Amino acid sequence: MRSQTTALILSHFREHGTATRSDVSAALGLHAKTVANAINTLRDNGLLVPAGRRKSDAGRRQELFSINGSHGNYMGLDLGATHIIGILVDANCSVLDRVVFDIRPGLGVEIIVSQLKSIARRLAASSQRTAVIRGAGVCVPGFVDPRSGMSIVAENIVGWRNVHLREILAADTTAPLFVEDSSRALGVAERWVGSVRHASDFMVLDIGYGVGMAIYTGGELYGGTNHKSGEIGHTVVVPDGGVCACGKRGCLETVASGRAIALDARAAAREGRSSILMDLAQGDVDTISAADVSVAANMGDPLAGELLRAAGGYIGIALANAVNLLNPSHVVLGGGLTNAGAILLDSVSEALSLHTMTEIFKELQLSVSGLGVDGSAIGSAMLAMLSASLPTD
Numbered sequence: 001m002r003s004q005t006t007a008l009i010l011s012h013f014r015e016h017g018t019a020t021r022s023d024v025s026a027a028l029g030l031h032a033k034t035v036a037n038a039i040n041t042l043r044d045n046g047l048l049v050p051a052g053r054r055k056s057d058a059g060r061r062q063e064l065f066s067i068n069g070s071h072g073n074y075m076g077l078d079l080g081a082t083h084i085i086g087i088l089v090d091a092n093c094s095v096l097d098r099v100v101f102d103i104r105p106g107l108g109v110e111i112i113v114s115q116l117k118s119i120a121r122r123l124a125a126s127s128q129r130t131a132v133i134r135g136a137g138v139c140v141p142g143f144v145d146p147r148s149g150m151s152i153v154a155e156n157i158v159g160w161r162n163v164h165l166r167e168i169l170a171a172d173t174t175a176p177l178f179v180e181d182s183s184r185a186l187g188v189a190e191r192w193v194g195s196v197r198h199a200s201d202f203m204v205l206d207i208g209y210g211v212g213m214a215i216y217t218g219g220e221l222y223g224g225t226n227h228k229s230g231e232i233g234h235t236v237v238v239p240d241g242g243v244c245a246c247g248k249r250g251c252l253e254t255v256a257s258g259r260a261i262a263l264d265a266r267a268a269a270r271e272g273r274s275s276i277l278m279d280l281a282q283g284d285v286d287t288i289s290a291a292d293v294s295v296a297a298n299m300g301d302p303l304a305g306e307l308l309r310a311a312g313g314y315i316g317i318a319l320a321n322a323v324n325l326l327n328p329s330h331v332v333l334g335g336g337l338t339n340a341g342a343i344l345l346d347s348v349s350e351a352l353s354l355h356t357m358t359e360i361f362k363e364l365q366l367s368v369s370g371l372g373v374d375g376s377a378i379g380s381a382m383l384a385m386l387s388a389s390l391p392t393d
């Protein structure tokens with residue numbers, strides 16, 4: 001519970017500016033001693049600083065604290081199948097700099113790694129203008145080993161296996177480096193600066209090129225035996241369906257992911273079923289992406305709308321299965337594909353309500369992430385900040 005307590009306390013200071021120990025204890029419903037210990041640690045680590053005193057009702061002068069905005073900056077790197085997003089934030093989570101690199105399909109591992117390093121160097125240089133970098137987080141899809149800092153495999157990036165990200169980036173930043181899965185990084189961001197700050201049992205669905213999920217139970221991330229939980233994209237929605245990137249058949253990702261939507265759109269465009277998509281791709285069918293499909297759907301293209309609605313239906317089914325299993329209080333929909341808007345999200349919500357048990361659905365709050373495409377990068381930076389905020393014992 002310690003990391004949740006720290007995260008909640010920092011969020012409280014971010015929202016309220018200054019606060020006393022008893023303000024925090026009362027607002028968060030936490031035991032006074034727990035709050036005092038956590039605030040002392042944050043003060044010792046330099047993240048919180050004294051900010052004067054205030055007289056309490058009992059006449060005692062209580063110490064006020066606030067976040068030390070100049071304590072240091074944090075870097076977040078999100079490496080996806082289609083992009084690298086790098087951001088630099090200060091201790092208040094204000095974004096100071098942002099760099100984006102689009103990954104073209106089939107780009108080699110070596111070039112991707114070199115771009116990642118180049119973005120890390122640029123953000124480190126940018127940070128020098130304000131404060132030192134206290135920590136850096138990098139997230140990738142697929143399986144990671146946070147202890148060794150290794151990205152084990154990312155099925156949606158061709159040839160990406162056993163990439164030792166911590167070692168690779170060590171030359172470009174001297175700050176402690178944390179490696180996490182992209183969907184879990186999005187979960188961290190939602191929990192820290194998003195809409196589920198006060199929830200303990202929630203799911204964050206990350207719908208992008210692939211589909212992943214961060215699961216929180218009792219306020220902590222549920223990691224599974226070897227940190228491989230949350231693979232909702234590889235739950236089966238079409239028995240004996242198409243072959244998935246994971247090697248199995250009929251996974252959610254084969255019918256409802258950025259990758260699947262792009263492939264279906266290309267096939268349909270080849271058959272001449274969408275003039276808007278052909279225009280967006282300037283005639284080059286192989287470049288049609290899920291983002292193009294979202295644009296086309298919102299321009300009224302019937303085929304694009306049909307593809308997104310079908311994908312949303314499958315996502316809703318997989319999500320209903322997960323919700324029935326774990327009874328979360330909140331589900332947050334995030335990731336790049338949510339940019340498609342109501343056309344996709346309404347069909348997710350419809351299928352979710354149709355397939356979730358009525359009693360469980362009544363208790364569920366469904367929302368869309370407000371963090372946009374930067375969610376996982378922000379979460380990676382937050383992860384580094386959270387690790388720096390905890391006692392080192």
Ligand SMILES: [Zn+2]
Nearest residue numbers: 234244246251
């Ligand atoms: Zn699969």
